[in-house]
Amino acid sequence: MVGIYKITNLLTQDCYVGKSKHVEKRWKEHFCKGYGAIHSKSFQEDIDKYGAGGFSFELIEECGVPELHEREQFWIGKLNPSYNTVRLGHPVSSETRKKISESLTGRKQPRELVEKRKAAVKEYRKTHPQTNAGHKKRVAIESSLHVGGVAEFESVKALAEYLKAPSSSVTKALKRCGKIRGKKVWYVV
Numbered sequence: 001m002v003g004i005y006k007i008t009n010l011l012t013q014d015c016y017v018g019k020s021k022h023v024e025k026r027w028k029e030h031f032c033k034g035y036g037a038i039h040s041k042s043f044q045e046d047i048d049k050y051g052a053g054g055f056s057f058e059l060i061e062e063c064g065v066p067e068l069h070e071r072e073q074f075w076i077g078k079l080n081p082s083y084n085t086v087r088l089g090h091p092v093s094s095e096t097r098k099k100i101s102e103s104l105t106g107r108k109q110p111r112e113l114v115e116k117r118k119a120a121v122k123e124y125r126k127t128h129p130q131t132n133a134g135h136k137k138r139v140a141i142e143s144s145l146h147v148g149g150v151a152e153f154e155s156v157k158a159l160a161e162y163l164k165a166p167s168s169s170v171t172k173a174l175k176r177c178g179k180i181r182g183k184k185v186w187y188v189v
Contacts, residue, residue, distance in 0.1 A: 003062040004071050006079065007055050009046055016043055016083035019072040021065060027057045043083035138188035139174065152188055159185070 001023045007030060008015040014086045020026035031052045046054070076084055139159050145150040153159040156174070160167040163181060173180040174187060 001059065001062060002068065003064055004060050004068070004075050006058050006075070006081070007083075008058075009050065009083075009142050010054055010056055011050065012046070014042075014046070014078065014082040016040075017060075017072060017075045017079055017081045019068040021068070023059055040083050040085040046083075103168070139185060141180075141185045142183045149179050 002021050004017065004019050005023050005026065006015050006017050007027075007185060016030075018026065018030075027066050031047060061071055137156060138154060139153060139156055140150050140152045141159060141163075142149060144150070151162075153162065156170050157167050160170045163170065165180060170180055170185065172178075173185050177186065179185065
């Protein structure tokens with residue numbers, strides 16, 4: 001479902017207005033650990049403090065993808081949500097982006113900030129491991145050269161090397177339960 005939604009703190013009545021192409025999925029994303037980097041600080045603090053049970057979630061308008069930004073801005077203007085960090089805004093032009101980029105070129109972030117960010121990512125990865133980094137998933141491919149007509153590999157990378165194909169192509173074929181180079185591929189459970 002595509003549309004505009006509102007998340008309301010049941011205790012303080014502060015709210016957040018957002019847009020999404022997948023509204024149902026978006027509700028869960030707001031409460032995932034480590035996802036809050038895009039939220040305002042106060043919204044993230046309240047999410048950490050009250051959890052999902054401390055908030056209500058409602059779809060306030062269904063609309064098409066092309067209208068998402070415009071309708072979100074309308075609702076932000078109408079409801080004046082305290083958690084939103086960006087009020088009635090507009091997309092930044094490419095010229096403005098270029099000026100911002102040039103002004104930031106060569107600037108270094110404070111070492112403490114970099115170390116703090118690294119530590120936060122490391123902590124986040126303990127509970128949310130990346131699916132392709134450091135984790136091997138067994139995969140199989142149809143093969144007339146192997147016993148039983150199936151060849152198994154310890155990882156996507158190993159299969160990609162066997163096929164002399166990019167790992168990304170193998171991953172795409174696996175995601176769509178499809179074929180690569182005319183042979184069906186799948187994950188081994």
